[in-house]
Amino acid sequence: MLIQKRRGAYAVNKREPVIGIVGLGYVGLADALAFSLHGFRVVGVDISKERIEAIKAGYVEGFPREAILKSLEGSLELSTSYDSLRDAKVVFIAVNTPTNPNGSQDLSQIISALNGLAEVWRDNLHDFRVIVLKSTVLPGTTRGLAKHVLNKLSTVSEHVGFVHCPEFLRSDKPLEDVLKPFRVVIGGIDERSSSIVAEIFKELYRRIGYDAPIFIVSPEEAEMIKYASNVFLALKTVYGNLVGLVCREIENCDALKVMDIVGLDPRIGKSHIMPGMPYGGPCLVKDTSAFGKFVLERTRIDFVNRISELNELFIDKMIDSLEMALDDLRGKRVAVLGIVFKIGSSDVKDSPAISLSEKLLAKGAYVYIDDINRKALEYAQIILKDVRIINNYEELKSMDAVLITVGYKEYEQALQHVNDDALIFDVTGTLKDNKVLKFYSSAKKT
Amino acid sequence: MLIQKRRGAYAVNKREPVIGIVGLGYVGLADALAFSLHGFRVVGVDISKERIEAIKAGYVEGFPREAILKSLEGSLELSTSYDSLRDAKVVFIAVNTPTNPNGSQDLSQIISALNGLAEVWRDNLHDFRVIVLKSTVLPGTTRGLAKHVLNKLSTVSEHVGFVHCPEFLRSDKPLEDVLKPFRVVIGGIDERSSSIVAEIFKELYRRIGYDAPIFIVSPEEAEMIKYASNVFLALKTVYGNLVGLVCREIENCDALKVMDIVGLDPRIGKSHIMPGMPYGGPCLVKDTSAFGKFVLERTRIDFVNRISELNELFIDKMIDSLEMALDDLRGKRVAVLGIVFKIGSSDVKDSPAISLSEKLLAKGAYVYIDDINRKALEYAQIILKDVRIINNYEELKSMDAVLITVGYKEYEQALQHVNDDALIFDVTGTLKDNKVLKFYSSAKKT
Numbered sequence: 099m100l101i102q103k104r105r106g107a108y109a110v111n112k113r114e115p116v117i118g119i120v121g122l123g124y125v126g127l128a129d130a131l132a133f134s135l136h137g138f139r140v141v142g143v144d145i146s147k148e149r150i151e152a153i154k155a156g157y158v159e160g161f162p163r164e165a166i167l168k169s170l171e172g173s174l175e176l177s178t179s180y181d182s183l184r185d186a187k188v189v190f191i192a193v194n195t196p197t198n199p200n201g202s203q204d205l206s207q208i209i210s211a212l213n214g215l216a217e218v219w220r221d222n223l224h225d226f227r228v229i230v231l232k233s234t235v236l237p238g239t240t241r242g243l244a245k246h247v248l249n250k251l252s253t254v255s256e257h258v259g260f261v262h263c264p265e266f267l268r269s270d271k272p273l274e275d276v277l278k279p280f281r282v283v284i285g286g287i288d289e290r291s292s293s294i295v296a297e298i299f300k301e302l303y304r305r306i307g308y309d310a311p312i313f314i315v316s317p318e319e320a321e322m323i324k325y326a327s328n329v330f331l332a333l334k335t336v337y338g339n340l341v342g343l344v345c346r347e348i349e350n351c352d353a354l355k356v357m358d359i360v361g362l363d364p365r366i367g368k369s370h371i372m373p374g375m376p377y378g379g380p381c382l383v384k385d386t387s388a389f390g391k392f393v394l395e396r397t398r399i400d401f402v403n404r405i406s407e408l409n410e411l412f413i414d415k416m417i418d419s420l421e422m423a424l425d426d427l428r429g430k431r432v433a434v435l436g437i438v439f440k441i442g443s444s445d446v447k448d449s450p451a452i453s454l455s456e457k458l459l460a461k462g463a464y465v466y467i468d469d470i471n472r473k474a475l476e477y478a479q480i481i482l483k484d485v486r487i488i489n490n491y492e493e494l495k496s497m498d499a500v501l502i503t504v505g506y507k508e509y510e511q512a513l514q515h516v517n518d519d520a521l522i523f524d525v526t527g528t529l530k531d532n533k534v535l536k537f538y539s540s541a542k543k544t
Numbered sequence: 545m546l547i548q549k550r551r552g553a554y555a556v557n558k559r560e561p562v563i564g565i566v567g568l569g570y571v572g573l574a575d576a577l578a579f580s581l582h583g584f585r586v587v588g589v590d591i592s593k594e595r596i597e598a599i600k601a602g603y604v605e606g607f608p609r610e611a612i613l614k615s616l617e618g619s620l621e622l623s624t625s626y627d628s629l630r631d632a633k634v635v636f637i638a639v640n641t642p643t644n645p646n647g648s649q650d651l652s653q654i655i656s657a658l659n660g661l662a663e664v665w666r667d668n669l670h671d672f673r674v675i676v677l678k679s680t681v682l683p684g685t686t687r688g689l690a691k692h693v694l695n696k697l698s699t700v701s702e703h704v705g706f707v708h709c710p711e712f713l714r715s716d717k718p719l720e721d722v723l724k725p726f727r728v729v730i731g732g733i734d735e736r737s738s739s740i741v742a743e744i745f746k747e748l749y750r751r752i753g754y755d756a757p758i759f760i761v762s763p764e765e766a767e768m769i770k771y772a773s774n775v776f777l778a779l780k781t782v783y784g785n786l787v788g789l790v791c792r793e794i795e796n797c798d799a800l801k802v803m804d805i806v807g808l809d810p811r812i813g814k815s816h817i818m819p820g821m822p823y824g825g826p827c828l829v830k831d832t833s834a835f836g837k838f839v840l841e842r843t844r845i846d847f848v849n850r851i852s853e854l855n856e857l858f859i860d861k862m863i864d865s866l867e868m869a870l871d872d873l874r875g876k877r878v879a880v881l882g883i884v885f886k887i888g889s890s891d892v893k894d895s896p897a898i899s900l901s902e903k904l905l906a907k908g909a910y911v912y913i914d915d916i917n918r919k920a921l922e923y924a925q926i927i928l929k930d931v932r933i934i935n936n937y938e939e940l941k942s943m944d945a946v947l948i949t950v951g952y953k954e955y956e957q958a959l960q961h962v963n964d965d966a967l968i969f970d971v972t973g974t975l976k977d978n979k980v981l982k983f984y985s986s987a988k989k990t
Contacts, residue, residue: 322802365816396793
């Protein structure tokens with residue numbers, strides 16, 4: 099039985115199995131909080147001291163401070179050392195899988211986490227443990243990684259199971275999505291591994307009081323489910339934007355009106371179909387690119403990789419339109435309003451507005467960037483050395499063109515400073531100002 | 545007020561405006577029934593006497609006989625002559641738009657209907673009438689057709705309005721989809737035209753007691769909404785099948801399990817995503833092909849046309865797998881179980897099973913076809929001269945391979961006749977028999 103403390107946090111119950119979590123990014127931290135808030139003993143490990151300090155202080159983007167502090171007060175323990183995972187019954191690996199310069203997946207963070215864990219467990223396992231890989235990896239990878247770690251643990255390998263359990267979190271609502279997932283997918287290398295992890299999730303959702311659909315599949319199926327889901331969302335985005343480009347070329351046709359009605363069909367749905375900026379962010383870009391290569395290699399079908407190409411092409415089409423309207427971009431002053439990949443995130447690494455700004459700079463334009471999220475803006479300036487940050491919207495007066503790339507409602511006001519003969523392109527289609535041209539809409543009227 | 549007759553049909557009320565419908569295929573007939581069953585006076589015109597006779601007898605595939613007979617007893621009048629449309633206030637044009645050999649849209653049936661109507665109206669219009677185009681046409685076409693008909697009606701052209709109102713019917717449930725549409729889209733060339741048609745639909749749904757979302761847009765937006773919707777469904781089908789092909793190439797991966805879970809995400813949805821036969825039927829094939837050409841011409845982007853190519857490629861992949869398994873198809877006996885493009889339809893014209901059979905024949909195989917719908921089977925034999933029809937499932941004994949291309953539950957039984965060493969490929973993934981290989985599933989197990 100759990101002992102409820104006065105302020106609502108669970109007290110540590112020594113009979114609860116320990117859940118380890120390696121990598122406390124938004125995926126790992128969401129899991130750490132979800133489990134610890136519901137009475138599981140959780141040890142979270144991250145090699146970054148800074149990250150651990152930020153969590154201890156309760157300040158992590160995307161997470162309610164109260165939830166973090168409540169967890170820390172209860173059954174969540176943080177550490178920078180794998181030693182803390184000695185007694186963990188189940189260890190989630192939630193580190194990054196970035197892309198190598200050649201487009202392949204960089205598994206070094208996973209391998210380093212697995213090696214760290216093997217080191218601690220090597221001479222020390224008398225009961226069965228399960229490693230749960232949360233990181234997104236291409237089909238076939240989990241089984242390979244399992245072999246690697248079982249080799250390292252050769253003397254005790256019969257005590258170790260391995261599961262791939264893909265995460266399906268939105269980066270701006272990670273905790274919410276762990277607490278109420280559309281589905282939990284468990285792909286164990288054997289039945290024993292799967293069923294131990296399934297039991298832990300069942301217990302979590304029993305405590306939450308949510309009837310989560312839990313599926314046991316093969317590791318390859320689990321890996322494929324993750325890619326097939328994310329790449330479909332990328333495809334949907336690209337399709338909506340493509341219809342947007344077609345609408346630009348015909349008379350009297352507003353792509354936002356079109357796709358708003360198309361999205362009413364429940365077989366289609368509104369999500370990801372509205373024309374706007376290309377997709378960006380920490381998942382869709384790298385997953386679509388990795389899966390595109392994978393599909394091409396395995397089937398010789400050149401289709402998924404076209405999604406990434408098209409996504410990049412939309413940026414070129416924006417540049418083309420600007421160039422056409424302003425004659426030449428050299429020396430022109432262009433404001434890019436919005437730099438994050440979506441509202442609520444400060445992630446700019448794979449934000450399409452970054453790529454747009456880079457291409458504008460390459461054309462010789464003076465580029466001025468803004469974002470309501472000031473932290474994102476600072477990150478962006480580190481990447482885009484030659485841009486200038488807008489400090490006051492009065493600076494918009496001197497712009498030749500203004501591009502709205504994130505639909506912050508604050509921009510409605512800001513645009514009042516823009517000169518009447520400046521070009522204003524709203525790529526998001528969300529602003530109501532009359533001076534604004536919707537990018538995804540016909541320029542021609544009958 | 546409407547006068548209800550004893551057997552439930554509405555009596556003809558002379559004060560109701562007359563609605564004309566040209567072309568009584570499943571689109572036109574569905575509209576004719578929906579309006580007449582709810583008390584509107586409807587005149588349906590079709591140049592085919594056979595079609596008129598079939599409707600009069602109440603036997604039309606996809607429509608409940610009772611609904612047809614009740615309409616005819618009430619306010620539905622049928623005719624083969626445009627003269628009957630003299631007094632129609634609103635005329636729906638619901639004729640076919642087939643594809644020309646060069647891939648362009650054949651508008652001749654629409655033009656002929658418009659000319660017929662213009663002939664009758666030319667010297668005869670003293671009040672405002674609206675022509676409503678239901679047929680699927682490429683963006684820009686409606687306005688061109690309106691100009692054509694207004695020229696013909698030059699002396700009375702101020703009395704004629706024009707609207708594009710795309711249909712969104714499933715060919716196996718047309719009446720249901722008119723009575724409860726997800727949306728009604730009205731794209732008039734002017735406000736007056738749109739508002740007259742909107743009022744008629746509002747009155748229809750008031751009488752039905754259904755709160756239909758009605759949208760007034762430009763003709764170009766209406767045209768685009770139709771294509772963007774249908775082509776997205778084609779894209780979704782192709783994507784599901786592509787994931788299926790990828791799963792074939794990796795270990796322990798059942799694409800049906802994968803996509804079943806992927807479809808749980810409400811941003812994706814189960815419809816059209818399950819791997820199976822390529823898309824077919826009277827809409828998706830021609831619409832995707834026409835829109836693919838259109839998009840390429842207008843934007844120089846080679847993407848939508850790739851959907852049609854991929855769709856055809858799945859057939860080639862099936863042939864390849866068979867060829868690999870049987871060494872060579874020449875002289876081999878192959879059964880194709882299911883020839884319609886979907887259960888509930890007898891349409892075979894653009895059915896992928898036809899294309900599959902043609903390619904098998906071209907490889908020198910003996911092809912045996914079956915379908916639970918015997919009418920479809922007869923149509924198929926007219927197209928595929930060299931196939932043989934299976935008359936008794938005992939004939940399956942002698943087959944080298946059996947392909948299940950439509951998921952009729954009857955096939956579960958039929959397969960018991962197949963020889964143990966014959967190859968059975970289920971492309972639909974619906975059969976449970978152990979002898980059956982799912983086409984979209986890994987052949988490799990660890």
